[in-house]
Amino acid sequence: MTDAQETAADSSLRTTGGAPPDDGGSSENGAPIPLLEPREGIPPVIADEDSLAEVVAAFAAGSGPVAVDAERASGYRYGQRAYLVQLRREGAGTALIDPVACPDLSALGEALSGVEWVLHAATQDLPCLCEIGMVPTRLFDTELAGRLAGFPRVGLGAMVEGVLGFVLEKGHSAVDWSTRPLPEPWLRYAALDVELLVDLRDALEKELDRQGKLEWAKQEFDAIASAPPPEPRKDPWRRTSGMHKVRRRRQLAVVRELWQTRDRIAQRRDVSPGKVLSDAAIVEAALSLPGTVHALAALNGFGHRMGRRQLEQWQAAVDRAKALPDAALPQPGQPVTGPPPPRAWADKDPAAAARLSAARAGVSALAEELNMPQENLIAPDTVRRVCWEPPKVVDAESVAAALTGYGARAWQVEQVTPVLVAALSAKGVQSP
Secondary structure (H helix, E strand, C coil): CCHHHHHHHHCCCCCCCCCCCCCCCECCCCCEEECCCCCCCCCCEECCHHHHHHHHHHHHHCEEEEEEEEEECCCCCCCCCEEEEEEEEECCEEEEECCCCCCCCHHHHHHCCCCEEEECCHHHHHHHHHHCCCCCCEEEEHHHHHHHCCCCCCCHHHHHHHHHCEECCCCCCCCCCCCCCCCHHHHHHHHHHHHCHHHHHHHHHHHHHHHCCHHHHHHHHHHHHHCCCCCCCCCHHHHCCCHHHCCCHHHHHHHHHHHHHHHHHHHHHCCCHHHHCCHHHHHHHHHHCCCCHHHHHCCCCCCCCCCHHHHHHHHHHHHHHHCCCHHHCCCCCCCCCCCCCHHHHHHHCHHHHHHHHHHHHHHHHHHHHHCCCHHHHCCHHHHHHHHHCCCCCCCHHHHHHHHHHCCCCHHHHHHHHHHHHHHHHCCCCCCC
16 A cells, blocks of 8 residues: 555545445555446436526535546547536535536636645647636646656556545546436446545645655646646647658648648537547648649548548649749748757767766656656756856856746756756856
């Protein structure tokens, strides 16, 4: 039994899905217990304003943290909107809300303002929750807590099993949640996702406290809760899978035109872009530069099941790219705003390459000592930037200021600054 499991077993579970309230969550022989049904059964899906108002009142009157989850239809629908929102709070039970029927949940968000929200992998769900008016002011991320505590597997199922001794059903995570009505097995799965989330939070809080990392976790959670919405990605078409094969500017223009055409169609039809045309087909067309619909139809991804009109719209996109003047063609690669790729450092700046090598070794050793992933100890991009352009005078104060300027939290600055000062000051790594 891990330390975290012992922590969980020391306190009675508030929500046990049928197990005795004071059971630590494992059977007599130590095997995990399957969690088959929500404790109060599957709640009805909230799909009208009157029922939503009752949920808002119930959750406002509840006590303690609130478990929150959202289900999207990635791979099926355009965008990342929420198609089901699940909540659970002491005194209020579990609620399943249909955000298609109730697209404005701002009243619920306001009712839970100031309450700690417990989410698993919060950054995945927060954008779609924000779209419907649900924005936490405080949160606890059980996935991130697991990373900081050194758990090797931090998926929700693995965490619930490893820490609480229960097995969650895994079968419906990738289904099309835009389906209506939602099948009962899917609703059961969704309700169980928040059934033990607060219990998991409590056990992880104690484990982080035992390891001396609780304050670090709180700083991370505060950073997530206060982060501004991400900036729209520049030139998203450049993220087409297989782009490394496309080198000529005219070919890049074909990728851009096909990607933008596909995106417009996908948005209009509200389907995943990959269901309209695959990335592989876009790259194939860019490399081949077909001159006719017949030539296009012979390429992989534009097969016999594609109708004449569809083929004509894709060929028109290729033709538009081929007709562009040279000045309008995209440049290869994206504008570099930070350091060059590390593989180029040895040629461009050997001293910077040596600094980076020493810094990486130091960060790796510290992360192993602290029992957490390197990327959670400090962002790799932050290390690269400090090593590429170190402070003119390398000391604890200047390095700490540089780390803070790149968004490192106070605990990260405290832990990593000595490592980077040593790496930047080592013999043979200083700039000439």
